[in-house]
Amino acid sequence: MSCSEKNNELFSKTDNFVESLQTTYDSYGIMNIDEFSEKTSDSLYAVTPIGRLINVKLLIPSEVSEYEKLKTELSNHYKNDKRVNDVYICAAGTIMIDCRTNK
Numbered sequence: 001m002s003c004s005e006k007n008n009e010l011f012s013k014t015d016n017f018v019e020s021l022q023t024t025y026d027s028y029g030i031m032n033i034d035e036f037s038e039k040t041s042d043s044l045y046a047v048t049p050i051g052r053l054i055n056v057k058l059l060i061p062s063e064v065s066e067y068e069k070l071k072t073e074l075s076n077h078y079k080n081d082k083r084v085n086d087v088y089i090c091a092a093g094t095i096m097i098d099c100r101t102n103k
Contacts, residue, residue, distance in 0.1 A: 007070075009040045010056070011077055013047045014097060017054045018083050021099045027051050054097040055090075071095050 017036075021027075028036055028049035037048040039059070048055045056074065058066060071089055074097065078084040086098040 007073060009042075010045050010047070011074075013038050013040065013045075014054055014056065014074070014077075017047065017049045018078075018081070018097065018099055021049075021052055022083055025049075052098075052100040054099065056095040056097065058094075067093065067095060 028051060030050055033048055033050055037046055039046050043059055046055075046057045046059055048057070056070070058070070067089055071087055074095060075087040078087060078097065083099055084097055085100060086096075088096055088098070090096045
């Protein structure tokens, strides 16, 4: 099973949040973020929208290389998606999907 196949559920969850920022929410805000947080069924990842950013966290202890690999996979997944400005590892050690608009 390739990494991208393994992460289909994760990509589905992040895709839903990216889409909802275009259709349902202007921003998720910063209050009550746990209300929107979702875990994958294998409990490997938590996906939490914060404002117009989507935070992806590995829930098991992981090496920096695992975050780098996941960042690359998410970057490749969104490389042609104009709704996503950037995918990066933030200072807190989690991955952010940046959906902020340039208004």
